Amino acid sequence: MSKYFTQLILLILTSIISLSFTGPTENTDSISNHLSNQFLKFEKSNKDSALIYAHRLIRHAKFNHQDSLTIRSTQNLGWFHLDNHQLDSALYYLDIALKDSETHNFPKLSIRSHLILGFYYIDKSDRKKAIEHYKTALNLAKKHHVFNYEAITYNELGNTYWEEGYIQKALQAFLNANEIIEKNNIESLKINTLVNIANIYIADKQWTKALIKLNEVLKLSKEEKNTYNLAVANNNIGTIYEAQKDYTKALIYYLKSLELRKGEEINIGLTSNYHNLGSVNYELGDYEQAIYFLNKSLTLAKKINSKTDFIYNYEYLAKVYIKTKEFKKAANYLAKATRLAEELGFINKRLDLAKVQTEYYLETGQLNRAKKAFLNYDSLKNDFLDNEKTEQIIKMQTLYETEKKEKENDLLKAQNQLSQLNLEKEIQRKDQVIYGLIVTLILLIVIIILLRNMTKANKTIKNINLKLEDSNEQLKIINKTKDKFFSIIAHDLRSPLGAILSFSNLIHDESNSSQEISLINEYNTYLNQSARNLNSLLENLLQWSKSQLGNMKYQAIDFNLSEIVQENIEIQKLKSKEKSITFTSKLNPNIHVFADVNMVNTIIRNLFSNALKFSYPKSEIIISTQLNGDTIQLSVQDFGVGMNTDKQSKLFSIDNNTSTLGTKQETGTGLGLILCKEFVEANGGQIWIESEEKKGSTFTFTLPLSKNLSN
Known part of the structure; x- marks a missing residue:
């Protein structure tokens, strides 16, 4: 449960921010502000100086008849003593503040006085008295429609009921707080209340409901960039997985929470974090790590005097030392935890400790004491299951x-x-x-x-x-892919290499004949074409192997799509001239996309090469685009051989891929379209084909538009 000082820090901050010092002169306001700021400056670092400025502020406010400021300053002085565990001084100033707020009829200040007095009695372990003050504060807040104090008071009532063992009462109080927050849009209290509700669900083993609330906390904390609340949510999600005995997941969330808390001052959240890391390492059997984290938590708890955390850490240190057979240490920590739990009246922890005592006595062979501890556990268990009903039954029975x-x-x-x-x-x-x-x-x-x-x-x-x-199944698939891959390489490397070898032999044979210069030039052209085909094959093989090995890093940028298209048209000009094919681009010159430019370049190059390969001579290749929401469709249409539906279904799969000769017997890599599909999907797009035999094919793929353009 969140501790009371979290709420109070909020109260003090809102109070300080809202201090509107009303007085006779501007100079009075200036002095009040100065004294208040000096008090805040020294509150943590130099307590003696802070006290001096607090008393000066009260005297100054009284002298200038600033009643509201006098009461608020007296309340803050009472809280200062409470925070430093000077309980008698705290009660003295808080009683004065309450009496004055009622005399001068300041409802908000009366509510605040009752709230802080509630915190005082919590520190005194007198929760019944604390509940009385909270209920008075609640009634005043309802009467005067002070919604933020009403929500805060419900939260504190929920915390107190929970510590008393009244789970349903606590849940109802937190739900009431949440309803007020939602109705009145009090964002500053929303996260803390959701955490409280989630903790009740955790205590009641309603894991799904708890996770729903904690996911809300994560969402709100991310929106606010609030690392403290993110740490709280991760820590509490960890407790759910620990309760479900998924200790590895619990450890991950606890460590994530601890990482988010780096640089934080010592607080109860950090103390809880270290304790949870200790408890989960205990469950995982790493007792050395468990002792390390539990002692870290205990050290922090002592610095902030959190008695509740003393109990939790003493309990788990006892459990660890029982496991390591260090029974003297176990007995020492168990006695400390039991004494504190009884002193603070924590029924739920007394129940847990009775169970640990039973285990301790069994391990040390003290069967009589084990019997008594077990009976005590059974009795406390009945009390905890229905505290309210049991209380009535005991009265009647007595x-x-x-x-x-x-x-x-x-x-x-x-x-x-x-x-x-x-x-x-x-x-x-x-x-x-x-x-x-x-x-x-x-x-x-x-x-x-x-x-x-x-x-x-x-x-x-x-x-x-x-x-x-x-x-075994994956190995079969890999072997099948490997065999197909080698088949593609063997088939497609053979044609361009054979052509290069043949034409180089012809050039060698004709090199001594001066009459065959024109023939040699022709051979050179074919030789160049074969080399280009071989280069295209090797480029696709290289790109495909990189993608399979995971070495292709996706790096999206904003770029002009029409420029990439135009560059690839220029690259294909020589090939298109050989077949008298015309490229027609219908692209808007200002279309920008957000994708990996190298991948997109490879996609367009392969689609253009494919269109040239299967287009009839003296035909046309049309490139067009169509906007579709926040994506763009780019289509490459040829008027070539086309294909049937059976071939279309196998087109993008390496298992069924075969290289087909083009309209002028051109060879292909067999990997180009497979590479296109992988790269399109890597950019979050889709690729498909529309084709009809002897009429041509249209390949279309999608890319995300530039963020600026899509907006």
């Missing part, structure tokens, strides 16, 4: 037993000896039953542990078998 004892007093005296004998027999019988129960319980625990270990072992073996099956 009344009933008192009357019964008075009526039967004479009879009991007369039969004292017989009763004593029967009582001893009954105790002996109960002892035997309890011993039997303890032995049975121990046997059950051993059997459960053995069954759990067997289940885990079977599950592990099953998982290993499943992984092996998956690995």
Whole structure:
């Protein structure tokens, strides 16, 4: 649960911000501001100086008849003493502030006085008195429509009810606070209240509801860039996974929370973080790490005098030392935790500690004490399950037993000896039953542990078998891909290399004939074309291998799409002239996209090469675009051989990919369209084909528009 000082810091800050010093002169306001600022300046660093300025401020406000400022300053002085655990001085100034706020009829200041007095009684471990002040503050806040104080008071009532063991009352208080916050748009209190509600759901094992609330906290904290609340949410999500025994996930969230808290001053959140890291390492069996983190948490708790955190850390240190068989240390920490829990009246922690005591006595062979600890645990468990009902039953039972004892007093005296004998027999019988129960319980625990270990072992073996099956399946796919890949390389490298070899031999044979210059030039042209085809093949192979190995880094930038298209048209000019094919671009020259320029360049180059390869001579290739929301569609249309639907379905798959000769027997890499699909999807787009045999094909793909243009 969030501690009361979180709320109070908010109160003090809002109070300081809203101080409108009204007085006779401008000079009075200036002095008031100066004294207030000096008090805040020295509040943490030099307490003596802070006190001097606080008293000066009160005297100055009284002298100038600034009643509101006098009361607020007295409240802050009371809080200062409370924060420094000077409880008598705190109560003295808080009582004065309450009396003056009621005398001068300042409702808001009266509410604030009751709230701080509630915090005072929490520190005194008198939660009943604290609840009285909170309820008075709540009634005043409702009466005068002071919604922020109403929400704060509900939160503090919820915290107090929770510590008393009244889970449903606590939840209702937090839900009331949340309703007020939502209705009145009090954003400053929203996150803290959602965290409180989530913690109740965690305590009640309603994990889904708790996660919903904590995800709301994460969203709001990210929007506000509030690392403190992000740390709180991650820490609390960790507690959910720890409660569900998913200790690895819990550890991840706890460490994430600790990372977010870097550079924070010592506070209760950081203390909780270290404690949770200690508890989860205990559950994971890393006792050395558990002791390290628990001691870190304990050191911080001592610095801020958080008694609640003393209990939590003492408890887990006791549990660790029971596991490591260091029983003296375990007994020491267990005694400290139990004493504090009883002093503060924490029923829920007394329940946990009774369980640890039972374990301790069993481990040390003290069976009689183990029996008593177990009975104490059972009794406390019943109290905690329904505290309110149990309280009523106890009152009625006490009344009933008192009357019964008075009526039967004479009879009991007369039969004292017989009763004593029967009582001893009954105790002996109960002892035997309890011993039997303890032995049975121990046997059950051993059997459960053995069954759990067997289940885990079977599950592990099953998982290993499943992984092996998956690995075999993946290996088959990889081998199939590898064979297909080598087939593509063997097929497509053979044609351009064969052409290069053939034409180079012809050039060599004709090089001595002066009459064959024109023929050699022709061979050179073919040789150049084969080299270009080979270069295109190697480029696609290189790009494909990079993408398969994960070496292609996606680097999106804003660039002009029409410029990339035009550059690729220029590159294809020589090829297009050979087949008398015309490129027609219908692109808007100002279209900008947000994508990886190198990938887009490769996509367009391969689509143009593909269109040239399968276009009939003296035809046209049309490049066009169409806007579609925040994306753009780019289409490359040719008037060539086209293809049937069966070929279309296999076009982008390496398993079914085959290289087809073009309209002038051009060879292809077989990988170009596969590469196009991978690169389009890497940029968040889609690619598809529309084709009809002997009429041509249109390849279309999408890219995200530039953010400026899409807006």
